[in-house]
Amino acid sequence: MLKKLFAFGLLAATAITANASGLDSLEQFVKTAKTGRADFTQTVTAPTKEGQPVRTKTSSGVFEFARPSRFRFNYRKPFEQTIVADGQTLWLYDVDLNQVTSRKQSTALASSPAAVIASAPDLKALQADFVLTSAPDKDGLEWVLASPKAKDGLLQSVRVGFQGVELSVLEIVDSFGQRSVMRFSNLRVNAPLDAGAFQFKPPAGADVIQQ
Template sequence: MAFGALLTLGTLAAHADAIDSLETFVKTVKSGRAAFTQTVTSPPREGQAARTKTSTGSFEFQRPSRFRFVYTKPFEQTIVADGQTLWLHDVDLNQVTARKQADVLGSTPAALVAAAPDLAALRADFDLKAAPDADGLQWVEATPKTKDGQLAAVRVGLKPGDKGPELAALDIQDSFGQRSVLRFSQVEVNPSLPAASFQFKPPAGADVLRQ
């Protein structure tokens, strides 16, 4: 067998492992908790350099379809999916937006890591392709099958853990050229999470917008 063919087979095997790791993660990690740092890079405008902003917070999820993002810096914001409704609370504005979860969650990065019960459910909404390993992580590229949303593509970065593959990063590209990279740390796999983590009640006096 030619050396080039061996390299090709080796690359394919490595890529297959990335898809296998994502499948194992979805099957075996039923809940999780982590801290995150998110860096958003906006495309450069004419005569200006690209702009970046960094946020930090915490993330919890309970499969299927329940998760909680809490942004603490630089601005406080909470996003909760309770299985029926996706809530977004902007603390500074004291404004809450409520959307029917089934209408907005399918082709989103959250669906990849927290909502889908299995790989078949992901394949219903995304074209999945293994990408080359980088930064010590296995990467899977997911492209939404529907082209009318804001999400262009997302890469899921996984690393080996004591209990199987762990979520390490999300690299998200939207249709406007904006890139958002989330790096996860202090990852806990299958912790027991209270039901209250995925419940949300608009605070008194908040302006509630239902869409």
Template sequence: MKKLVATLLVSAFALSAQASGLDSLENFVKSAKSGRAEFTQIVTSPAREGQTARSKTSSGTFEFARPNRFRFNYKKPFEQTIVADGQTLWLYDADLRQVTSRKQAEALGSTPAALIAAAPDLTALRKDFNLEAAGTKDGLQWVQATPKAKEGQLHLVKIGFRGNDLAALEILDSFGQRSMLTFNKMELNVAVSPDVFNFKPPQGADVVKQ
């Protein structure tokens, strides 16, 4: 009887955790109309034969406004800017003085950006992702999102929530490279100027359209 009670309690906790994680994701995509935060990103490449895995750390700021607008400003160790203005996705590498542009509708479908800044609800997300709860770890409730499209470079994404606040994003690509973003000082539903999402290629920069 004790084992049965314990099993039922564990099952109930697991179901509660699943509901909480998916509920947090749904609450976030429905209620977070805008936001800004600081972020730290650690990218770890898979170990090659005879070598250990390599990682690099970068940091910067993140802002978004629904629908379909966001901006990542990488400040350290190298300056990069990623901007989605609703029509075009821009990537600017300051060191290379190079701008890459793509049509946003073609670029954002099965991407982490769709999870946090584009889709209006879980129904929209489920068009491109299989969603499932991934339990509790490091004090966060996790949801795993697996792209339905198999030909892309994205293998899976895990989204971590502290309550209903976005706290972390873990991304694994098809090459085995893992990227962990942690968000700090997240502010939701704040006034974000539309100018934040306007991007003009700097004078003298090479522009590559894809």
């Protein structure tokens, strides 16, 4: 259950900060990056109470997307897990549990970090769901902060960091105070992708849960 929350935390609501150049970088990325593939490392830090040790979980894998509305996260370490958006349905497959969860994509993605980096067709579409504001440059990156217009979402804030127009970091804080930082490397934009990358069929024998 905890792993599932980590995965869907990525797909919850969003907030973004950006200075003018950061917002320009976001706009250029959304405009020009029609497909992409990158390695990622994700570190999730649970909220702590006074006197308690910090608890973190790190995972890694491969991220692919094709605008609009299709993407795939393959988590490879430490546990195998797959998230696929095929344009109609959002699938989450937990290999250890042999369990598949499906959700209607149109209701799951509009106000999500995934919409910002992979799904939204243009900046105008993002502004329908987020208030874009400015944030100072930090760690050599230009940052965008977007606040979700929906106040009842699962996300408190999201920041996206760019190096030039290259996606570098996605930082998410959910409504429970859990922080997730996803760092991208070896990004290849507009490279050919496998035609079947965004198709998903539940494995034989897997439990399928529709939400």
